[in-house]
Amino acid sequence: MNLDHSILSIITFVPLVGAVLLALLPDRGKLMQWGALAVTLITFAITLHLPVHYNYAAASGAFQFATDNPWIATPAIRYHLGVDGLSMWLIVLTGFLAPLGVLISWRTVSERKKLFYTLFLLQQVAMLGIFVSLDLFLYYAFWELSLVPMTILIATFGRTENRRSAAIKFFLYAFIPSAVMLVGILWLYVNTGTFDMPQLAQLAATHGISGNSAALWLASLSFLIAFAVKVPVFPLHGWLSDAISEAPTAAVMVLAGKLGLYSILRFSFGIFPEQSRHIAPLMIALGAIGIVYGALLALVQKDLKRLAAYGTLGHVSLVILGIFTFTIAGLDGGIYQTLNEGIGGGALFMLLGILYERYSTYDMREYGGLAAKLPWMVTLFVITTLSVVGLPMLNGFVGEFLVFSGTMQSTIAHHVGWTVLATTGVILTAAYMLLMIQKVFYSNLGLKPRSVTGWDLDVREHLALWPMIALMLLMGIASPYWMQSIDTVGTYLANQIGSPDLTAPKTITRLPGSSFPMRPYQEGGQR
Amino acid sequence: MPSLSPNIIGLLPEYILTITGVLIMLAEPCIKPSSSRKPLGWLAILGTIAAGVASGYQTLFASDHPLRAFSNTIQVDTFSIFFHLLIAAVVLVTLLGSMDYFEGNASHAGEYFALVLFGATGMMLMTCSVELLMVFIGLEISSISTYIMAGMRKGQGTASEASIKYFLLGSFATAFFLYGIALAFGATGSTSIAAIAAGLAATKTPLLALMALAMIIIGLGFKVSAAPFHVWTPDVYQGAPAPVVGLMSTAPKAAAFAVLLRITFSGFPGMQHRWSVLMWVLAALSMTVGNLGALLQRDVKRMLAYSSIAHAGYLLVAFTAFPQEGIAAACFYTATYAAMNVGAFAVITQVSGFNESTRSIEDYTGLALKRPVISAVFAFFLLSLIGIPFTGGFFGKFYVFSAAIGAGHVWLAVIGLFNSGVACFYYLRLLAAIYSRKQAAAHDVQPRSVSVPAAIGLTLAALATLILGILPGNVLEMAQYAGTSTMIENARQQCAAHPDNCQLQVKVDSH
Secondary structure, three states, X not given: OOHHHHHHHHHHHHHHHHHHHHHXXXXXXXXXXXXXXXXXXXXXXXXXXXXXXXXXXXXXXXXXXXXXXEEEOOOOEEEEEEEOHHHHHHHHHHHHHHHHHHHHHXXXXXXXXXXXXXXXXXXXXXXXXXXXXXXXXXXXXXXXXXXXXXXXXXXXXXXXXXXXXXHHHHHXXXXXXXXXXXXXXXXXXXXXXXXXXXXHHHHHHOOOOOOOHHHHHHHHHHHHHHHHHHXXXXXXXXXHHHHHHHOOHHHHOOOOOHHHHHHHHHHHHHHOHHXXXXXXXXXXXXXXXXXXXXXXXXXXXXXXXXXXXXXXXXXXXXXXXXXXXXXXXXXXXXHHHHHHHHHHHHHHHHHHHHHHHHHOOOEHHHOOOHHHOOHHHHHHHHHHHHHHHOOOOOHHHHHHHHHHHHHHHOOOOOOHHHHHHHHHHHHHHHHHHHHHHHHHHHOOOOHHHHHOOOOOOOHHHHHHHHHHHHHHHHHHHOHHHHHHHXXXXXXXXXXXXXXXXXXXXXXXXXXXXXOOEXXXXXXXXXX | OOXXXXXXXXXXXXXXXXXXXXXXXXXXXXXXXXXXXXXHHHXXXXXXXXXXXXXXXXXXXXXXXXXXXXXXXXXXXXXXXXXXXXXXXXXXXXXXXXXXXXXXXOOOHHHHHHHHHHHHHHHHHHHHEOEHHHHHHHHHHHHHHHHHHHOOXXXXXXXXXXXXXXXXXXXXXXXXXXXXXXXXXXXXXXXXXXXHHHHHHHOOOHHHHHHHHHHHHHHHHHHOOOOOOOOOHHHHHHHOOHHHHHHHOOHHXXXXXHHHHHHHHHHOHHHXXXXXXXXXXXXXXXXXXXXXXXXXXXXXXXXXXXXXHHHHHHHHHHHXXXXXXHHHHHHHHHHHHHHHHXXXXXXXHHHHOOOOOOOEOHHHOOHHHHOHHHHHHHHHHHHHHHOOOOOHHHHHXXXXXXXXXXXXXXXXXXXXXHHHHHHHHHHHHHHHHHOOOOOOOOOOOOXXXXXXXXXXXXXXXXXXXXXXXXXXXXXXXXXXXXXXXXXXXHHHHHHHHOHHHOOXXXXXXXX
């Protein structure tokens, strides 16, 4: 049997088997940690099969490693899995972050470890399931499932007494729009008779879903709102800071960003290409506002985790800004930035978790002067910060640059003002991140460092952090390796709706001295 | 095959249950008051399994065309067999879960087991009757048993209140039902469901027929606790013993829904455009009232009572879709709802015990620390009630709402799914309480261990919920077949005669 046809099922269900095993094993000693680490490492190793055997020359819009079996006859629900350049890297990223999440929780989760690691693995199953599903129903099932372990993780392992309400808030924010999205999904099914994503995309391209444009609009909104809450996009971010400040580090690392952004790219853009373009100006505006709003709020936070939460809002808004320009550069940059958010944001939350483990506070005012005490810590923290603020040579720069150049090219954005506004976010981001570094690590010795004896990173923490740092550097220097597959998706999404000069010969230009492909203004994102 | 009389085969499960029940009643006085009643319980379980097998046996006779018995008042078809099996399964789980519920409380376990079986007899009779008076007899048999069972915790104020309230309001509602039968007879000259359908075409008093239907809907709406006929539900569920609530929130409801399906879809198909509006309103109202009411509850049983009102609302949504998808979706939803709800109450039975020491959400705080396994099972049932994927509850909702959207009721689906969003708040509050740490260990009672039969019952319910959520194909097929088997012919003729009354063109040839 060819592994390529079952690899996605294996990837999705290895963590499930692991979760069941952990649930059955006794919670003794460090058994749970080692078990979870083994499962996540195996999963990660298997995910690496994808980029190795991926056909980078395949036509855009094609799915690879596909499995397509009937699951339920009526309604026609299929077990249809497949990946393209977009989902492949998200799967690898998910696999990559999981063992690090286990390592970082090694000591902080000291009681009810079995529950923690079982839920953690279930969360992996749900996320991987979201990325591999090509059947709308299957996807929705994983989408809803992903809420459950996270909610229980927050409710059980939250930091303060506020955890229960934060968990419920998180669940309600995500669940109610998703429930309405189900109406949209069912409406699509009733009109087309299929849940199959490639088929639906095909129908959408030929205007074959429904002649009722008002209903189509409502359906597209039901999708977009559900995804936008999950991202979160600017006015829908109410759950974010509470959930982030409560959730344990390993959960925070996967809380925001990629699930919602992926869903927008795959489903909103795929099934509703026209409606997405029509609403793009609004989304671009919201993205630009979100960047500045998030950065400004982060600037005034005293709590490190809330600071990082609002920072996250800014970063995901940047992605929104990029992908809704419908230019190749913007889409490529947005997708790249989605990966960056997982890495940079993840590393930042891990470092904050490490700080909290030592000094048991997130209050910035109680820190200060840590650089002298924790030299390794400060080094890695600064590298992460530079990646987040988009220093050239690190991954953040590639994404940011592409997004902004895409925004400038875009004909959809209507107004260059949004780009200008969003660009100020870069400065603000640098401001709050560097101010944080300065307050925590460089000023006078703070209250906590004086009273509590901290210790520098130990071996386990080094093991958890260095892969992140290495990846930041790699993705900053060798971006074409990732870009070659992402670019096919970006090109496909940008040209979904026939641009007038599609027939013209494509000229791929490379900017002098840069390593990523750029398309001239005329070609991408035209309607 | 020896040619048994259809009168024997047609009611075989009911006979078995009745005989077992009578045997238990006869045996009860012969057992010393001090000794355990468990053997009687096992006898009841055996009888239930036998009845389930007998229902399965009936498929041999009813697969091609319905088996009719007792002068065409009884009709055994896939539809009735579906509900027979469902009721038998619910009763089985209930009995398993309550085997030791009455132990050591000097009460009436023997009578309880007999009453459960009698109640089941009545419910089964309801689902296979196609004559309204026969339905009424079944309704009364099942209701009277449940009235008594609701007061089984003797000496407790809330239990007596539950029993009396249920009895008074219940008899009131049955009167409505009877009145509806009388009016239907007046309008169409018959009390047989098929004859009513035929008589409707010729009736000179359509308004009277509509009144009849409305009365019947009121009567049955009470049984399924649809708003605005739901006021009894919270008090009765709170006072009645937990296993009884598990039973009466599922099996009689399933039976009442079966009757409602038969009466509306095959008795009054020509008036579909009228009663579907009625159902639309009832569904929207039940969902909203149930969920908003549940938000305010601190008592877990009361909360689940309101949740059962909301679930009745989801089920009524299926009635607005005419006809095949609606029936199949309703049958499927009944099955999933029965599995998860009877499971949830089986857990409550085990956790709180006869004395109901654990009542409010606060009492459940930190349960997962003390009893991780049963908490996980409870969490699973709650997630299914929310409608999380890979549980039966999700597919149930999915089918119901896709049927409604298929019939063009998109806004009802929006209301329903929005409601399910609201609903997850109170389920989650309980779930979060179970999984969070207890603030002060004030009165830590040593948890009772779960007995073997209860464990079997819980496993059965959980497995059923899981299988309905992962591989719903078989049950769904049976539900669809049930939908086609009995009433589709009828409905199709009606639709052919009055195409304007049917919002959907009937697709009979899809199976």
